[in-house]
Amino acid sequence: MIQRDKAISICNKFNITLPSDFWNVMRQYVSLLRENSKKARLIAPLEIEKIWERHIIDSLSILLFYEIGDGDAILDYGSGGGLPGIVLAAARKKAHFTLAESVGKKAEFLRMAAKVLELDNVFIFADRVQHIHNKFNLITIRATGPLTKTIPDAIKHILPDGKVAIWAGPKFLSKIEYWNNFCAKRKSTIEVEFYPDRWSETHRLAMAFVVPMKNRKIADK
Numbered sequence: 001m002i003q004r005d006k007a008i009s010i011c012n013k014f015n016i017t018l019p020s021d022f023w024n025v026m027r028q029y030v031s032l033l034r035e036n037s038k039k040a041r042l043i044a045p046l047e048i049e050k051i052w053e054r055h056i057i058d059s060l061s062i063l064l065f066y067e068i069g070d071g072d073a074i075l076d077y078g079s080g081g082g083l084p085g086i087v088l089a090a091a092r093k094k095a096h097f098t099l100a101e102s103v104g105k106k107a108e109f110l111r112m113a114a115k116v117l118e119l120d121n122v123f124i125f126a127d128r129v130q131h132i133h134n135k136f137n138l139i140t141i142r143a144t145g146p147l148t149k150t151i152p153d154a155i156k157h158i159l160p161d162g163k164v165a166i167w168a169g170p171k172f173l174s175k176i177e178y179w180n181n182f183c184a185k186r187k188s189t190i191e192v193e194f195y196p197d198r199w200s201e202t203h204r205l206a207m208a209f210v211v212p213m214k215n216r217k218i219a220d221k
Contacts, residue, residue, distance in 0.1 A: 003052035010053075014199065016063050018091050025090045025117050026056055032113050033081055040105040042081030057200045059084030060091060062140065062165050065193040065207050070094035072137040077129055077154055078102075078144030082110055084167075085140070089114075089122045100125045100132065135159045142167040148182070151210060155186050164210035168192070173205060187213050 008023060030051055037043050047054060068074060068088065072095040076085030079099035089097040099114075099122060101107045107126035114122040125132060130153060139154040141147070141164065154164040166172070172179065173192070180190050191209045 003050070007052040007057050010057055010199065011060065014064060014196065016060060019093060022090055026087070028117055029082070029086060029090070029113060030056070032109075032116065036109050036112075037081070040081070040109045042106065042109060043083075053200055055083045056087055058167065058204060059087035059142070061167065061195060061199065061204070062088070062207055063091065064195070064199070066138065066163065066165065066209070068092040068095045068138065072096070073134065073159075074098070075100060075129070075132070075134075075136040075139045075154075075157060077139055077141050077150055079110060080106055080143070082113055084142050086110070086113055086117070086119065086122070088140070089119045090117065093119075093121055095121060097122045098125050098132070098134070098136070099123070100127070100129045102126065102128045129153050129157065132157060135162070137162045139164045141165065147172070147179075151183065152186055155183075155188055155210065155212070158212065160212060160214060162212070164188075166208040166210065167204050168206045168208040169204045172208065179208075183210055184213075189213055 011018060033042055034048055037048060074095055074097045076097060076099045079085040079101045082099065085097055085099040099110050101110055107124055110124045114124065135157055137159055139158055141150050141154060144150055151164065158164060183190050188210050191211055192206050194206045
């Protein structure tokens, strides 16, 4: 349980406020991932051993920069095993989460996990994002690609004052000029927020937010 204790310590250090039952819910969730990962191809075996910091803490990274409000509509694009969708749904129970996953076995796992963990604020959309008709305050993209496809899809599904959050590593940041131009052609811009020192030991360095240009202009006034 050393990893879990370290994760709790990190969140306390950076003032990440979480429900009182959050870590118990995560303990159950990690057990579900361990039991079902191989069958549903949720996460690599070596990653399971580092799951608390590599995945649970990393999923919470967005809360350093963006506060998910009560009643907000969140879409987790290509949710896979629920990282970050399940984690954030447990962290912000008054927001509404749609976990989009088109792979059948993974969608089945997400349904089971949401039921076992009693996450009534989670809806599983077992199809491609292109078939969703709703729009969202926030769309999360973590380890889902290619970004040349997922970013345009996400932009089409955000509300005028919404944002798309991308978990960004060195490769993405090394091509930030390319991505700025890519988003500008789609009437959006990118805002990069770097992780504070000692937040986590993942390869990711920052959170990149794709913001509609109209939203950016209003925010800058």
